[in-house]
Amino acid sequence: MEPKIKETAWNPEIEKQILKQWEDSGIYKFNPQGEVFVIDTPPPYPSGRPWHIGAAAHYAQIDMIARTARMIGKSVLFPIGIDRNGLPVEMYTEKKYNIRMRETDRTEFLKLCATALDDLESEMIHIMKNLGLSGNFSEYYRTDSEQYRALTQATFIELWKKGLIYIANRPNNYDWITGTTIADAEITYEEIPTKLVYMKFKIKDSDKVLIIASTRPELLCACQAIIVNPEDERHVYTIGKSVIIPIMNREVQIRTHPSAEKEFGSGAVMVCSYGDQNDVALFRELKLREIVAIGKNGRMTEAAGLYAGLKVKQAREKITEDLQNQGLVEKVESINHRTPISERSKAPIEIIPMEEYYLKQKESVEKIKELSSKIIFHPTMHKQILTNWLESITIDWPISRRRFYGTEIPIWYCKKCSEPHIPEPGKYHRPWKDPSPISKCTKCGTTEFVGEERTFDTWMDSSISPLYVSKYGRDEEFFKKTYPAAIRPQSKDIVRTWLYYTILRCEQLTGQTPWNEAWIMGYGVDEHGTKMSKSKGNVIDPLPIIQKFGADTFRFWSASEINLGYDFRCSEQKIETTRKFLSKLWNISRFLSGFPVIKSAKTTPADNWILSELDKVVSECKRGFYDYNFFIPSTSIREFTWNLFAAHYIEMVKGRAYSSSFSEEERDAAIFTLHKVLSTLLLLLAPITPFITDHLWQTLYSDKTIHKEMFPQQEDHEDWTRFTKPITEFNSNVWNKKKEQNLSLKDSIDIDIPDELQQFAKDLQAMHNLKSR
RNA sequence: GGGUUCAUAGUCCAGUUGGUUAUGACGUCGCCCUUACACGGCGAAGAUCCAGGGUUCGAAUCCCUGUGGACCCA
Numbered sequence A: 001m002e003p004k005i006k007e008t009a010w011n012p013e014i015e016k017q018i019l020k021q022w023e024d025s026g027i028y029k030f031n032p033q034g035e036v037f038v039i040d041t042p043p044p045y046p047s048g049r050p051w052h053i054g055a056a057a058h059y060a061q062i063d064m065i066a067r068t069a070r071m072i073g074k075s076v077l078f079p080i081g082i083d084r085n086g087l088p089v090e091m092y093t094e095k096k097y098n099i100r101m102r103e104t105d106r107t108e109f110l111k112l113c114a115t116a117l118d119d120l121e122s123e124m125i126h127i128m129k130n131l132g133l134s135g136n137f138s139e140y141y142r143t144d145s146e147q148y149r150a151l152t153q154a155t156f157i158e159l160w161k162k163g164l165i166y167i168a169n170r171p172n173n174y175d176w177i178t179g180t181t182i183a184d185a186e187i188t189y190e191e192i193p194t195k196l197v198y199m200k201f202k203i204k205d206s207d208k209v210l211i212i213a214s215t216r217p218e219l220l221c222a223c224q225a226i227i228v229n230p231e232d233e234r235h236v237y238t239i240g241k242s243v244i245i246p247i248m249n250r251e252v253q254i255r256t257h258p259s260a261e262k263e264f265g266s267g268a269v270m271v272c273s274y275g276d277q278n279d280v281a282l283f284r285e286l287k288l289r290e291i292v293a294i295g296k297n298g299r300m301t302e303a304a305g306l307y308a309g310l311k312v313k314q315a316r317e318k319i320t321e322d323l324q325n326q327g328l329v330e331k332v333e334s335i336n337h338r339t340p341i342s343e344r345s346k347a348p349i350e351i352i353p354m355e356e357y358y359l360k361q362k363e364s365v366e367k368i369k370e371l372s373s374k375i376i377f378h379p380t381m382h383k384q385i386l387t388n389w390l391e392s393i394t395i396d397w398p399i400s401r402r403r404f405y406g407t408e409i410p411i412w413y414c415k416k417c418s419e420p421h422i423p424e425p426g427k428y429h430r431p432w433k434d435p436s437p438i439s440k441c442t443k444c445g446t447t448e449f450v451g452e453e454r455t456f457d458t459w460m461d462s463s464i465s466p467l468y469v470s471k472y473g474r475d476e477e478f479f480k481k482t483y484p485a486a487i488r489p490q491s492k493d494i495v496r497t498w499l500y501y502t503i504l505r506c507e508q509l510t511g512q513t514p515w516n517e518a519w520i521m522g523y524g525v526d527e528h529g530t531k532m533s534k535s536k537g538n539v540i541d542p543l544p545i546i547q548k549f550g551a552d553t554f555r556f557w558s559a560s561e562i563n564l565g566y567d568f569r570c571s572e573q574k575i576e577t578t579r580k581f582l583s584k585l586w587n588i589s590r591f592l593s594g595f596p597v598i599k600s601a602k603t604t605p606a607d608n609w610i611l612s613e614l615d616k617v618v619s620e621c622k623r624g625f626y627d628y629n630f631f632i633p634s635t636s637i638r639e640f641t642w643n644l645f646a647a648h649y650i651e652m653v654k655g656r657a658y659s660s661s662f663s664e665e666e667r668d669a670a671i672f673t674l675h676k677v678l679s680t681l682l683l684l685l686a687p688i689t690p691f692i693t694d695h696l697w698q699t700l701y702s703d704k705t706i707h708k709e710m711f712p713q714q715e716d717h718e719d720w721t722r723f724t725k726p727i728t729e730f731n732s733n734v735w736n737k738k739k740e741q742n743l744s745l746k747d748s749i750d751i752d753i754p755d756e757l758q759q760f761a762k763d764l765q766a767m768h769n770l771k772s773r
Numbered sequence B: 001g002g003g004u005u006c007a008u009a010g011u012c013c014a015g016u017u018g019g020u021u022a023u024g025a026c027g028u029c030g031c032c033c034u035u036a037c038a039c040g041g042c043g044a045a046g047a048u049c050c051a052g053g054g055u056u057c058g059a060a061u062c063c064c065u066g067u068g069g070a071c072c073c074a
Helices: A014-025 A053-071 A087-097 A106-130 A146-161 A217-222 A233-238 A277-285 A302-307 A312-325 A362-372 A380-391 A458-462 A465-469 A476-482 A492-510 A542-549 A551-561 A572-592 A605-626 A631-658 A664-685 A690-700 A721-740 A755-768
Strands: A036-038 A075-077 A079-082 A136-142 A165-175 A180-182 A187-203 A209-214 A223-228 A242-245 A250-256 A268-272 A329-342 A350-359 A376-378 A412-414 A449-451 A485-491 A515-521
Touching: A014 A106, A014 A690, A036 A476, A053 A075, A053 A485, A053 A515, A053 A542, A053 A551, A079 A106, A079 A465, A087 A106, A106 A136, A106 A542, A136 A146, A146 A165, A146 A458, A146 A465, A146 A492, A187 A217, A187 A312, A209 A268, A217 A223, A217 A268, A217 A302, A217 A312, A223 A277, A268 A277, A277 A350, A302 A312, A312 A329, A362 A380, A362 A492, A376 A380, A380 A492, A380 A515, A458 A492, A465 A485, A465 A492, A485 A492, A492 A515, A542 A551, A542 A572, A551 A572, A551 A631, A551 A690, A572 A631, A572 A664, A572 A690, A605 A631, A605 A664, A605 A721, A605 A755, A631 A664, A631 A721, A631 A755, A664 A690, A721 A755
Parallel strands: A036 A075, A079 A136, A223 A250, A376 A515, A485 A515
Antiparallel strands: A036 A485, A165 A180, A165 A350, A187 A209, A187 A242, A187 A329, A223 A268, A242 A250, A412 A449
């Protein structure tokens, strides 16, 4: 029989036809029947080219989750979204057009941002489609759409009515480059070289001086206390006394506090508003009066006297110089200081008192701990990231931002008495340009209003993604069926932001967990194990790789390289060698395509042996799929296919399949078994490599797609796996002997078959052309 | 300073509840067109399982201490 498959290698070009077939037939369309499985897909942020290869690998795996769920019989809702709110696009736009956000007309600026996003977004959609994602592309959502933003605002209004929102003037993390308050979660720390200045403070009514070391001498004007450690004997005599602040010539008291480290500088520390978070705590604890030394423009305020108007860094240099000139400096040390910086703009954070909106979260922590104990984490170890974060929450969440490209905070203030008013939920509100929907102030009766200009922290938008995809507030019936979602897949670096905020918000709004399971992935790093970043120039663009090797190669690489939860290395060379496996699978199929499909047969010992090994693979795969860990099925399938099925079984039964000296029954058993194994492998591989498996399935076994099939079950064959080692060893032994004797593999040789393998004798004899005796 | 995590051939990785000779892949070297596949086949070389100690008849595996790396938090 002529093989149906002619080509000797898998051609990734075929993927395009298959993609079209899927699209035309709509096989992945969500049908809310039966057991529903909703994936809270992370909407990627279009932050610029190229898209990170790790992200592409990540989405390939999320698709495997979707396909796995389908193959165990669930109705899968796999939404596709794009996250479009926030700072990066504003910065991208400022740079691209060389403009300043605050100096540009707001409407105009927003338009430019949206255009930039459209552009970047289309490439991501293109990659996601070409990766073979079985998601809902026809209804992909954007977090900046009117509908999405209306939901963000509606949930805010709901929380406002529940009394969970308040406004407060507090020291806040402030990023003066982007001109906005940021949350703790958006801060990173970097070792930055700086000067540690040892300043001389004169002790009042004494001729002694106290040395105080600080990296922030420009904050002398905001110094309200000096603290020393109560156990520090060097300073006991100073406690309760006052010192004169150099340059400022103002008196402050010396007090004791355990947070003053004896080892730091001289052991005495100045407490200023605000050098760091510890200062904030001390001001509160010691009930000090704050002095605002740094303004929103990142410059010193009037409180700084001579130094008013200077940028923080300039003021630091100038005051250090002045102190030195006046002999008030003992010494200056160069150190590396762990400095909090804004994750986005890289500006050093200043702590400045500002009026912002807060969402209460402290009182929810216990409830969230309880809820999160019900969420199954894959892998379990990453639950710890959430637990640690929950332990460290000390303040409520500041949710207002002084930016443009975000969801507007829907509030109008009475022009006369400033009373805030919120509109009706359901509509998208833009208070900075829309007329007030409120006609009369509830407090003073005035009819004129001023719209709020600020926007929300972007996590306010993204933290309701499970509510959005479940049509919360839009379609009660649909919501009931699809919420909570089944699973949240995401990467581990945003556990304390996206994952946490989603649980928080969903708990406050629905009282339930947003999902039953969370699936946490590591980062993609380069081939040397270092993090990829544009500045290092080690970013790998996934698009050319997918085009060159095909999506299935990329996907199989992703599955077999990424062990769930751990960081993974990305190298083109490794992806390239993965292609060989698909080629192997293709050629096995090509060989089998020359034989008819036989539905049942009376199997021989050799057949029973491989079927029993196949059973083992099925159960291994099940274990992996159950944990959404595709490393397990992909590697166990590859090893079985290559090293047992192709290398040993196929070689053993070739003679029987071609039926030279075997009975028809024996031949049919071989052909039956070959197809049984291959079709099982195709089903097991379908979620991982959907293209090649569908193509082969339709070529060999069915006129329908493989993606409507169910996973194969274990068949509980009698366990023949004890023969695996003897068989493979015997074969190796024969090959070695032939090599030693310089014989070709088809040459005849005289070797005894060991007793334990007698039941396989006929196949082995044909395979090696053993001399019969 | 606290936490999470990792440490196995030149490289990457497996090793399930402790049990003979430590898995597989890439790479390297040698031989080979054997009618599915040269994107292939066969073979070979290559590992003090980070160090030290403990538990045990027996440790890559469990416990302790240390070293080094990655990431997170203060």
